[in-house]
Amino acid sequence: MLKQYFIELLEKDKREDGRKPFEYRDVSVETGVIARANGSARVKIGNTEVLVGVKLDVGTPFPDGPESGILMVNAELLPLANPNFEFGPPSKDSVELSRVIDRGIRECHAIDLDKLCIKAKEKVWMVFVDIYPINDDGNLLDAGALGAIAALKTTVLPKYDEKEEKVIHKELTKTKLPLVHSPVMTTFGKIGNNKFSDSTMREEKAIETRLSIVTTEDGNVSAMQKGGAGMFTADDVIELIEKSAELGKKLRKLVPSK
Amino acid sequence: MGGVGGPEKLIVNGKRLDGRKLNEMREMEIKVGVIPNADGSAMVTLGETKVICAVYGPKEVLPRRNLDSEKAFLNCVYGMASFSTSERNRPGPSRRSTEISKVIADALAPAIFMEKYAGLEITVIMEIINANAGTRTAAINAASVALADAGIEMRDLVCSVASGKADGQLMLDLFEPEDNFGEVDMPLAILPNTKQITLLQMDGMLTKAEAKKLIEMSMKACEQIYELQKKALKEKYGSEKESE
Numbered sequence: 001m002l003k004q005y006f007i008e009l010l011e012k013d014k015r016e017d018g019r020k021p022f023e024y025r026d027v028s029v030e031t032g033v034i035a036r037a038n039g040s041a042r043v044k045i046g047n048t049e050v051l052v053g054v055k056l057d058v059g060t061p062f063p064d065g066p067e068s069g070i071l072m073v074n075a076e077l078l079p080l081a082n083p084n085f086e087f088g089p090p091s092k093d094s095v096e097l098s099r100v101i102d103r104g105i106r107e108c109h110a111i112d113l114d115k116l117c118i119k120a121k122e123k124v125w126m127v128f129v130d131i132y133p134i135n136d137d138g139n140l141l142d143a144g145a146l147g148a149i150a151a152l153k154t155t156v157l158p159k160y161d162e163k164e165e166k167v168i169h170k171e172l173t174k175t176k177l178p179l180v181h182s183p184v185m186t187t188f189g190k191i192g193n194n195k196f197s198d199s200t201m202r203e204e205k206a207i208e209t210r211l212s213i214v215t216t217e218d219g220n221v222s223a224m225q226k227g228g229a230g231m232f233t234a235d236d237v238i239e240l241i242e243k244s245a246e247l248g249k250k251l252r253k254l255v256p257s258k
Numbered sequence: 259m260g261g262v263g264g265p266e267k268l269i270v271n272g273k274r275l276d277g278r279k280l281n282e283m284r285e286m287e288i289k290v291g292v293i294p295n296a297d298g299s300a301m302v303t304l305g306e307t308k309v310i311c312a313v314y315g316p317k318e319v320l321p322r323r324n325l326d327s328e329k330a331f332l333n334c335v336y337g338m339a340s341f342s343t344s345e346r347n348r349p350g351p352s353r354r355s356t357e358i359s360k361v362i363a364d365a366l367a368p369a370i371f372m373e374k375y376a377g378l379e380i381t382v383i384m385e386i387i388n389a390n391a392g393t394r395t396a397a398i399n400a401a402s403v404a405l406a407d408a409g410i411e412m413r414d415l416v417c418s419v420a421s422g423k424a425d426g427q428l429m430l431d432l433f434e435p436e437d438n439f440g441e442v443d444m445p446l447a448i449l450p451n452t453k454q455i456t457l458l459q460m461d462g463m464l465t466k467a468e469a470k471k472l473i474e475m476s477m478k479a480c481e482q483i484y485e486l487q488k489k490a491l492k493e494k495y496g497s498e499k500e501s502e
Contacts, residue, residue: 095356107461209364211458221469224444224460227360229332229367231454234473241466 003191003206010194015203017046021196022243029146029254031154039155039177043147045198047137049081052147053130054155054177058167061117061124069116069124073102075131075144082136082201098131100225101145104183104214105129108222111152112178118160125157127177138200141212142251145185150255152177182255183222184248187212188240190230195240197247211237213244217252264439268424275435276305283419283431283479284392288399288490290407298408300490302400305433306390311400313408316378330375334363336397338386358394365398365418365447365457371411380410391437392420395445398457403487407494415487417480418447418457421472423464428472430479444469446476450484453477 006016013021025046034040039054061068075098077085085091090098105111116125129151131144159171189199189207199207209230214223221241226232232240268275278284284305293299296312319325324333336359340349351359366382382405384397395418402416422432424440437443442462448455455473464472 090353090356092356092360095353096360099353099357103461108463216463219466221460221464221466222462224458225361226455226458227364229364229372231368231449231452231456232458233454234470234477237455237458237473238466238470241469245466 002202006203006206007192007194010191010196015196017200019198021194022247024198024247024251025200027146027251027254029150031150031256037151038158038172039151039153041147041150041154043143043150045139045143046200047135048139048143049134050140050143050147051132051134052144052151053132054151055128055130056155056158056167057126057128058118058123058160059126061121065113066121067114067117067124069111069113070126071102071106071111071113071129072126073098073105073129073131073148075101075133077133081133085136096225096227097141097144100141100212100223101129101131101148101185103225104145104185104223105148105152108181108183108214108216110149110179110181110183112180115178123165127152127155136201138202138204139187139198141187142185142198145183145214146251146255149182149184153179153182153256181216182252183214183216184251184255185212185214185223186244186247186251188243190232190236195236197243211240213241215241215245215248219245265435268436268440269427274429274433276433280427280429281475283482284433286399286483286486288403288486290403290490290494296404296408298404298406298410300400300404300407302396302403304392304396304399304431306388307386307392307396308388309384309386309393309396309400311382311384311397311404313380313382313401313404313410315380315408316375316410317381319377319379324379325377327377329372330370331379332363332367332370332372333379333381334359334366334384334401335382336362336384336386336394338389338393342386342389361457361459362394362398362401366401366405366416368454368456369402369412369414369416369449370405371413374411380405380408391432391434392445394418395420395447398447399483399487403490406491414449414451415484416447416456417450417483417487418445419476419479419483420445421476421479423462423468423472428468428475430475442472444472444476446473446480448477448480450480
């Protein structure tokens, strides 16, 4: 029923809220919204709202990267944002959400993790990015990814006491997290043969499949993920890569440049 | 991608470290019906990567909260045996395996007449016995054949391969050093008869033209895999039909 309704609208190049297929709802990015966090952002896409906080700590590097800082992305899908979310261990959706956003940042080397080494094999900075949806009206992927990169852009390192070998969390330095790229994720839904961006919750209920594409400043692709039990053709994918670069350029303007 | 301690070069004199050409797949072997208890089963060997898959069902949905009155509950569980990796892999679900299980279910569902099994569960268990990259795609190849072996009604099989880029070159079917130290990894699955993509993941860095070429390369390899899958099914069922 809902599906048929959306197909009819999309075939006329329309959406139920008056948007064009590849038009986003109003997007806003606010940074520095959490005093205790080392970096933070609130992203709103229409009625979808996501809060992202970055916390830094010092830990032992992984054996396969003894001189590399550590990035950890996590999403907490609390029933606060959507009554269908459940308390308890992370659901498949929250694991996918955080891992897809993680790879979007990691795979294009957005953060220069090699600059986050304090003492090789022993101490490196650990960057924890935690994504908390506050209200889910669809497209948490794009909102979370945009929030993550905005929060990271504004992240400053806390003081590290070399003698005591510990972090003084309350004292912030002026050193920013070394960021090299601004990857932006855009997610496309598909109903029937119709593709569109920025699904609302109602549209998400009707979509057969989605494709998330992460692009960097130069328009190259740094990550992709298909989700949902539907299908895309190779031509769909190429078309959406182009759209993603185009839409990504606009969204990137909302991320603080420094 | 990336990491330390990798080989200096992944391509030497135009050949990969295991002697393959860029567009050459590792040898793949498919066996159908390897677990007598299961309704359907298969084992896929892809170079050193080995996966065993069992399908149980259609059966009652347990727990009941997973019941879907409109279509089957496709319960896919991907796991890695503790001894399958260089460093022991702690058994049980991880964040990685949870995500892979989900994308595999999304890759297989379009091939199954899900609405025919409304209110029922189809369980697909895939265990990696030995891992040398390409485990999720090998698991999909095994699962699709095991589903057919279980007599689940399907539109098509599902064929899958992971390609990527290493030393600046696009290449088919990455093995471990290329997966660990190369630049791009892109697992893909298609329904071979309609060429529809049912699994697509990518990480690394690709231009649009490279992405296009890599998809084409993978799709071609999927055609070869499809032939191997059909052959494996015929090995089990072909003779039965002739004797009828």
